Amino acid sequence: MAVSPLAPDWLAEPRDANELAPALWSSGVARDAQGALAIAGVAATALAAEFGTPLYVVDEVDLRSRAAGALDAFRREFARVGTSATVYYAGKAFLSTEVARWVTEAGLNIDVCSGGELAVVLAAGVDPARLGFHGNNKSLAEIDRAVSVGVGAIVIDSLQEIERVADAAARHGRRQRVRLRVNSGVHAHTHDFLATAHEDQKFGLPLNAAADAVAAIRAHDTLEFLGLHCHIGSQIFGVEGFAESASRLLAVHAALLADGPVPELNLGGGFGIAYTSADEPTPLDELAARIADIVAAECARIGVPLPVVAFEPGRVIVGPSTFTLYEVGTTKDVEVTIAEPAEAPGTATRKYVSVDGGMSDNARPALYGADYAVRIASRASDAEAVLVRIAGKHCESGDILVYADYLPGDVAPGDLVAIPATGAYCWSLSSNYNYLGRPPVVAVRDGVARVIVRGESEEDLLARDAGITRSGKHA
Structure with a gap:
């Protein structure tokens, strides 16, 4: 077969055009x-x-297996270094009531980022305490519903949301657990539209604003601060971006410990998969092991206890x-x-x-x-x-x-x-x-x-x- 001059450089000639990679x-x-x-x-x-x-x-069996495998990898590797890991399925990747049941039966929690996604997982019978709620512009109605049903954690994405979530928690007589989304400034090696931790974008707050935002959260008796959250992008190969982001986050995490507990660190998701035969994503077991080592070493270096570390894979499970x-x-x-x-x-x-x-x-x-x-x-x-x-x-x-x-x-x-x-x-x-x-x-x-x-x-x-x-x- 003659190679077509129109073929991109990465596309190899197939030995057999029927073969399945x-x-x-x-x-x-x-x-x-x-x-x-x-x-x-x-x-x-x-x-x-x-x-x-x-x-x-x-x-179905493959999806269930990938969900269980992701949970096992992160739990195993973080237990090895002396802490625990929590894994949320990123519902935005694909969500239905059946998929919500499959991933929770595999032991994962679920992240949602809209009232509609919340409605799906509630219709699936998922315990609201196993949910995280994302979004850069949650409506007052979405916040109120999330608090009222007992969502496990709301990710605060702006200063205005601190007051909105605190007010909703007060109305419903709850103490709402929250994370603060921050931008680590790390640029993932991915498409510009998929890189979400650089400074000039709509998600989260800059790291230098985290201390004041956390102080505002802690000023409300109706809010419980869990820790920082960062998502550096999507379809990411390798661990370098996660390593640098974790290092920057842990420096702020350490400073926040001076004024109260910070039990958790959420490093987000974005783990890549193969879409073509040229793609070589890092296996999830290897990613989990290397990220666990990085977090443990950095905590030891700066002298802080290992937090619970949370992750939010979606694509790597369902894709x-x-x-x-x-x-x-x-x-x-x-x-x-x-x-x-x-x-x-x-x-x-x-x-x-x-x-x-x-x-x-x-x-x-x-x-x-x-x-x-x-x-x-x-x-x-x-x-x-x-x-x-x-x-x-x-x-x-x-x-x-x-x-x-x-x-x-x-x-x-x-x-x-x-x-x-x-x-x-x-x-x-x-x-x-x-x-x-x-x-x-x-x-x-x-x-x-x-x-x-x-x-x-x-x-x-x-x-x-x-x-x-x-x-x-x-x-």
């Missing part, structure tokens, strides 16, 4: 005897026939557990001019493969330029691999799901294709652009598939249009 797929995904993709014993063709496409497909299934509608070979080298310009072919979803079910490529992989799901093929671009059906030139990968050259209308690692920030960022209904979410376990989030029909979309009467005529 294990790092990108859930543990339950394989090809069946007919060559079709199967998850937990259920073929992609059967899923498409029963539930339609586009379709988010979740490997690889899920793929999105689409049907190919059209294919199109486009001749692209190659400008380099200037003395010998030429052309190359890019095959556009258009599917029945798009940026409404996965906005990340359009938002961040995020790269994904793709494989044919309905069959295997011996055809020579060709460079493809997977496009959505929306009326936007930027509606691209996979910028570059290789598929068998005989990919054709009617084929099913699957994009792996779509569990995080795909359904949760989904929209009704061009009046497409959001796809259903199906969980598969032990050969059985079931809907955990119902897809939207045209009737659902029209039901919100106030200009339509029950008879279907305009009002």
Whole structure:
């Protein structure tokens, strides 16, 4: 196979365009005897026939296993250095009542960041004491509800929120536990839109404002200060950013101990996953061990007791557990001019493969330029691999799901294709652009598939249009 000059440098030629890179797929995904993709014993063709496409497909056992593994890794490594760890599942990555039950049954707590997310976890029967509540602009109603139901911790994100949470706690006769979100000034090695601890952004307070903010929190009998919270970004590989952030936070943590207890330090989440075969994220066990050593060494150096350390993984738990299934509608070979080298310009072919979803079910490529992989799901093929671009059906030139990968050259209308690692920030960022209904979410376990989030029909979309009467005529 000739390498396409349009292929990005990081994209390697596949030995076999049917091969599934294990790092990108859930543990339950394989090809069946007919060559079709199967998850937990259920073929992609059967899923498409029963539930339609586009379709988010979740490997329930894999997700549960990743949740339990994250908890075990952080608990084990922090116990090794002499303290304990608390792990919150970051609900913003993907949240439904079933997922809320799965992660809490695995022993995790849950972070929410809106009244709607709070409603979901309460509907799932989760103990409110196991919840953290984030958000840079929580409404008065959201704060009041969080306090009234007994949310375990509210993350204070601004000076105004101190008074608002204190007032709500007084009204409900509670002493509300709170954390203070601060910006450590550490810039994670990630997309600018995903880096959340630099100074010029909407979340938290600068570290030099922490002492006064904590003093204001401690001045209220209705508030209990737990500790500092920082989140340095998302899709982070390696521990260097966490190490530097922890060092800066612990210096402030030590100073705060002079005026009262600071039992906890929350280092947030943002641990990266593999979206393409070129990605090499640090394994979570290794991350936990190295961060535990870093925190223990820094506490020893500055002479403070080890706090309880909290983390908030989301993507690393749900991301690889899920793929999105689409049907190919059209294919199109486009001749692209190659400008380099200037003395010998030429052309190359890019095959556009258009599917029945798009940026409404996965906005990340359009938002961040995020790269994904793709494989044919309905069959295997011996055809020579060709460079493809997977496009959505929306009326936007930027509606691209996979910028570059290789598929068998005989990919054709009617084929099913699957994009792996779509569990995080795909359904949760989904929209009704061009009046497409959001796809259903199906969980598969032990050969059985079931809907955990119902897809939207045209009737659902029209039901919100106030200009339509029950008879279907305009009002």
